[in-house]
Amino acid sequence: MSQAEQNIVVDHAESRWSDLWTKEDYLAIWLGFLIIAVSLVAYFGFGPRAEFVPKIEAAAQIQEAEAARAPFKTVAWYTADDDKKKLKASSSVFGKFVSHWTKKPGSWKNNPVDAFIRTEAQAQALNVKAMPAYELARDKAKEALELARTAEAVAMAAAFVDEGLNDKAGAMIKDWRAADKKAADAKKKASQKAYNYVPGLIGLCLFFIVIFGAGVALMGKSFMAFAKGFFIVFLVTVLAYLLGGQAISKQYGFGAEAWGILLGMLIANTVGTPKWVLPSCQVEFFIKTGLVLLGAEVLFGKIMAIGLPGIFVAWVVTPAVLVTTYILGQKVIKMPSKTLNIVISADMSVCGTSAAIATAAACRAKKEELTLSIGLSLVFTAIMMIALPAFIKAVGMPEILGGAWIGGTIDSTGAVAAAGAFLGDKAMYVAATIKMIQNVMIGVTAFCVALYWCLRVERDACKIVGPIEIWHRFPKFVLGFLAASILFSIIDTALGKDLSTALIDQGAVRGGTRLLRGWFFALSFAAIGLSTNFRELARYFKGGKPLILYVCGQSLNLCLTLIMAYVMFYLVFPEITARI
Amino acid sequence: MFAPARVGSPPPRQRNGDPMKSLPLRLRDLCVALVVGVGFFQIFLPFLTRSVPILQETAVLLEKYDIDPSRYYYTDVRQVAEGEAYLRSALVRPDGTTCSSLH
Numbered sequence: 219m220s221q222a223e224q225n226i227v228v229d230h231a232e233s234r235w236s237d238l239w240t241k242e243d244y245l246a247i248w249l250g251f252l253i254i255a256v257s258l259v260a261y262f263g264f265g266p267r268a269e270f271v272p273k274i275e276a277a278a279q280i281q282e283a284e285a286a287r288a289p290f291k292t293v294a295w296y297t298a299d300d301d302k303k304k305l306k307a308s309s310s311v312f313g314k315f316v317s318h319w320t321k322k323p324g325s326w327k328n329n330p331v332d333a334f335i336r337t338e339a340q341a342q343a344l345n346v347k348a349m350p351a352y353e354l355a356r357d358k359a360k361e362a363l364e365l366a367r368t369a370e371a372v373a374m375a376a377a378f379v380d381e382g383l384n385d386k387a388g389a390m391i392k393d394w395r396a397a398d399k400k401a402a403d404a405k406k407k408a409s410q411k412a413y414n415y416v417p418g419l420i421g422l423c424l425f426f427i428v429i430f431g432a433g434v435a436l437m438g439k440s441f442m443a444f445a446k447g448f449f450i451v452f453l454v455t456v457l458a459y460l461l462g463g464q465a466i467s468k469q470y471g472f473g474a475e476a477w478g479i480l481l482g483m484l485i486a487n488t489v490g491t492p493k494w495v496l497p498s499c500q501v502e503f504f505i506k507t508g509l510v511l512l513g514a515e516v517l518f519g520k521i522m523a524i525g526l527p528g529i530f531v532a533w534v535v536t537p538a539v540l541v542t543t544y545i546l547g548q549k550v551i552k553m554p555s556k557t558l559n560i561v562i563s564a565d566m567s568v569c570g571t572s573a574a575i576a577t578a579a580a581c582r583a584k585k586e587e588l589t590l591s592i593g594l595s596l597v598f599t600a601i602m603m604i605a606l607p608a609f610i611k612a613v614g615m616p617e618i619l620g621g622a623w624i625g626g627t628i629d630s631t632g633a634v635a636a637a638g639a640f641l642g643d644k645a646m647y648v649a650a651t652i653k654m655i656q657n658v659m660i661g662v663t664a665f666c667v668a669l670y671w672c673l674r675v676e677r678d679a680c681k682i683v684g685p686i687e688i689w690h691r692f693p694k695f696v697l698g699f700l701a702a703s704i705l706f707s708i709i710d711t712a713l714g715k716d717l718s719t720a721l722i723d724q725g726a727v728r729g730g731t732r733l734l735r736g737w738f739f740a741l742s743f744a745a746i747g748l749s750t751n752f753r754e755l756a757r758y759f760k761g762g763k764p765l766i767l768y769v770c771g772q773s774l775n776l777c778l779t780l781i782m783a784y785v786m787f788y789l790v791f792p793e794i795t796a797r798i
Numbered sequence: 799m800f801a802p803a804r805v806g807s808p809p810p811r812q813r814n815g816d817p818m819k820s821l822p823l824r825l826r827d828l829c830v831a832l833v834v835g836v837g838f839f840q841i842f843l844p845f846l847t848r849s850v851p852i853l854q855e856t857a858v859l860l861e862k863y864d865i866d867p868s869r870y871y872y873t874d875v876r877q878v879a880e881g882e883a884y885l886r887s888a889l890v891r892p893d894g895t896t897c898s899s900l901h
Binding site for chain 2: 285291299303325403406461462464465466467468469470471472473474475476480484485487488489490512515520523524525569570571572599600603604608629630631632633634635636638639640643644646647648649650651653654657715723727728732736794797798
């Protein structure tokens with residue numbers, strides 16, 4: 219036997235055909251793909267696709283004709299664009315049904331009941347209150363439209379050859395677009411409806427008991443034991459959504475996921491989680507199924523949304539920071555746990571909570587490690603959301619550069635949008651788009667981490683891991699996650715931008731997979747909290763090494779992202795910055 | 799759950815091995831934690847927001863733009879779709895072509 223053959227690890231793990239219906243990873247894939255299949259069939263098979271295609275073609279023809287007619291985007295061009303944006307598959311009967319039965323408690327300020335129930339009278343009162351602002355915004359939009367039309371007519375009368383008139387018309391049309399957006403936002407606030415989410419929540423709880431209970435039964439555990447305790451897990455999740463929907467809590471970035479962990483831990487570490495609830499705390503099953511569904515939202519076509527500068531800021535700096543932070547954690551800070559090190563590194567460099575979940579599941583990190591990473595991310599996100607835009611404003615940094623910096627460094631997407639809004643609309647759009655490109659990276663990150671763990675971390679010293687061993691050890695749900703991502707990316711590209719937006723983004727994703735993905739992650743965090751001990755958690759924080767790692771990694775991230783954003787947006791591609 | 803310790807049997811223990819506290823003590827701990835939590839989120843944070851101008855400005859902006867900073871993925875944040883549409887509109891010419899440096 220050659221030396222290389224001797225070094226191949228003996229296959230300790232085994233794969234059996236029965237794994238396909240008894241192992242959590244596979245069951246998460248089947249359940250995730252069942253939901254994906256239902257969403258795709260509902261929106262593509264029975265949905266409004268046939269109705270959308272001619273509408274999109276008609277709008278595209280108008281836009282083509284307008285593009286040939288004028289050197290700027292005309293009023294008719296934008297009107298056709300708006301017509302395309304109005305097409306949403308989730309407005310179909312199926313979309314409304316799914317949306318109704320997966321509703322989570324809403325936002326509230328002073329009265330928690332508002333999160334569950336709003337009467338007709340309350341809705342009416344809100345609409346009456348918001349109506350003057352809407353009417354004012356609507357009148358301004360009408361006025362701006364008239365001015366835009368007039369300016370366009372003047373430019374047209376000069377056969378669109380007078381650059382001064384063309385620029386003026388272009389500027390008027392931009393003003394109209396801004397006024398129109400304000401009117402649309404004001405209309406939303408004046409179109410509140412009555413609701414009662416309680417029956418939907420009861421139905422949803424029963425639905426989850428059936429789908430997850432079936433999986434638990436296939437894993438050889440008791441369906442009844444799961445069903446009995448699940449009510450508590452679901453109740454904690456609903457309470458977490460309720461508290462996360464409170465205005466102050468939202469302002470500080472403390473959402474349902476964080477509340478789930480906190481409430482769960484509060485119960486577990488005071489009165490104690492009842493023993494009969496523990497069989498329902500199927501943390502990994504919830505997370506893995508949620509991740510397979512998240513794959514449907516990881517669309518590779520999104521990475522070109524802002525051209526090459528976005529790729530450099532989000533896809534070059536991010537992996538560099540991730541790898542450097544991990545090495546720093548191992549070699550310099552001497553992190554006691556490799557899994558905690560990689561989860562914090564991914565959480566901090568990629569995109570916060572979602573990256574932490576995906577990475578933790580891919581490297582089989584402990585739930586305390588995931589909790590700790592997310593906790594660190596929440597604290598730093600809340601600080602950076604305020605401090606970073608304040609610093610950018612104080613030093614007079616350009617809006618686009620500030621937006622790109624924010625997008626590449628703040629962890630959570632919502633906080634990125636909030637920080638960007640401080641600097642202005644353009645900064646908010648650039649920041650949010652950079653973050654979106656970074657979000658898409660979690661698929662690659664999860665796959666690479668899972669592979670690295672199989673090949674290097676979990677192997678015996680000085681042994682080469684054979685392909686069969688890699689297969690045995692590889693977390694299979696990652697393949698489901700990637701398969702969903704590739705499937706949706708292919709469909710997204712094949713349909714084209716407009717039809718994909720109407721059927722995938724505003725249909726199968728927003729009207730299907732995303733609704734349940736949110737619930738699955740929230741359930742998993744409540745389950746984590748209910749089964750976590752404060753003392754165990756404190757053990758992972760000993761010496762403050764996770765904090766040091768986060769601070770060092772984030773400092774590097776801040777420096778590299780700023781340099782790359784400046785080089786890309788101001789030195790290499792200044793024309794893109796000028797057009798934004 | 800909450801089963802009282804029986805005479806002759808070993809005292810109930812928590813999952814970490816420590817002896818289980820009595821129910822009144824555990825309920826007291828829960829109440830204390832809830833009071834601290836409610837105080838922090840309902841009294842301290844609103845006070846902080848009112849006292850620090852930049853935090854007040856944040857609250858106004860979040861309301862104005864309807865942004866939820868606690869949302870972590872891009873599909874959960876409306877401003878991402880708006881940003882994508884804005885950039886597409888700004889970077890793509892009316893006829894759908896882009897300048898070579900974009901892609």
